[in-house]
Amino acid sequence: MITHSFLKELGIEVTKFSNDNFMCHCPFHSDIHPSFSISYDGLWICFSCGRKGNLQGLLNLLGRPFLEPKISASDIVCRLESKHQDKKPKGKYYYDYLFYKNNYDHSYMESRGITQETANFFELGYDKIRNGIIFPIYNYMKEFIGYSIRHIYKEPKYQHFSKKILYNENNVNFEEPIYVVEGLIDVLKAYQLGIKNVVGAMGAFINEHQESLLLRFPEIILGFDNDRVGRNSNLEYGKQLTQKFAKVKIVKYPYNIKDFGELTNLDISILPFSKYYMEAHNVY
Numbered sequence: 001m002i003t004h005s006f007l008k009e010l011g012i013e014v015t016k017f018s019n020d021n022f023m024c025h026c027p028f029h030s031d032i033h034p035s036f037s038i039s040y041d042g043l044w045i046c047f048s049c050g051r052k053g054n055l056q057g058l059l060n061l062l063g064r065p066f067l068e069p070k071i072s073a074s075d076i077v078c079r080l081e082s083k084h085q086d087k088k089p090k091g092k093y094y095y096d097y098l099f100y101k102n103n104y105d106h107s108y109m110e111s112r113g114i115t116q117e118t119a120n121f122f123e124l125g126y127d128k129i130r131n132g133i134i135f136p137i138y139n140y141m142k143e144f145i146g147y148s149i150r151h152i153y154k155e156p157k158y159q160h161f162s163k164k165i166l167y168n169e170n171n172v173n174f175e176e177p178i179y180v181v182e183g184l185i186d187v188l189k190a191y192q193l194g195i196k197n198v199v200g201a202m203g204a205f206i207n208e209h210q211e212s213l214l215l216r217f218p219e220i221i222l223g224f225d226n227d228r229v230g231r232n233s234n235l236e237y238g239k240q241l242t243q244k245f246a247k248v249k250i251v252k253y254p255y256n257i258k259d260f261g262e263l264t265n266l267d268i269s270i271l272p273f274s275k276y277y278m279e280a281h282n283v284y
């Protein structure tokens with residue numbers, strides 16, 4: 001996504017913003033009347049000298065082929081507000097516009113066992129510039145509040161723009177037991193296995209904000225990863241939530257399974273849980 005500050009970094013001065021385009025002085029010739037137009041997704045044209053192209057083409061011509069736009073959630077919200085000054089942000093609309101949904105590259109997610117149908121449900125996108133899968137994030141009011149990226153070639157693999165929610169909280173029923181898993185892909189896999197009331201903590205930790213949401217469910221089933229950190233989290237948060245009067249169970253994984261995302265249909269059908277935490281914590 002193109003922003004004012006990104007253009008500034010390229011030495012291009014924005015003179016006007018209209019119809020989804022920035023109007024600027026063309027960087028390729030002496031341009032007294034701004035005739036260079038660039039859209040939010042980086043398509044540009046100069047009506048004076050006739051040069052045009054996509055974002056990568058522009059970066060190449062300016063000798064900065066590897067510059068990456070830095071986008072914050074506030075850029076996205078600004079973008080939305082400029083588009084719908086009279087309305088509240090509507091995430092899906094915004095998302096469709098921003099994240100090249102139609103060019104979503106499914107090969108990586110397929111290699112992780114995620115179907116196209118699941119990818120569509122979670123509105124996954126693909127960011128060509130940063131080479132990553134985009135997971136739009138909504139709060140339980142169904143407002144778009146940011147997104148996470150799963151980089152395909154780069155470490156750290158995940159970049160979360162907001163951890164103030166539980167991933168998928170916009171789709172869950174607060175009156176049913178809730179599964180809590182660690183990663184975004186664990187949520188997608190659970191969904192595919194028929195477990196729809198599931199949220200992702202986006203890591204092995206539950207922050208205060210996430211905890212207050214979890215306490216609204218009648219029962220919490222913790223399924224952090226089956227490794228040392230995850231097992232500790234199951235125990236620690238099991239205790240913490242129980243002390244706040246939640247009813248908590250813990251997923252007991254088959255020994256060779258490393259996270260929720262690795263479970264199969266068969267595993268799910270026979271998956272054992274601990275008893276409620278208070279009765280069960282000493283078995284660990």
Ligand SMILES: [Zn+2]
Binds near residue numbers: 026027028049
């Ligand atoms: Zn020009």
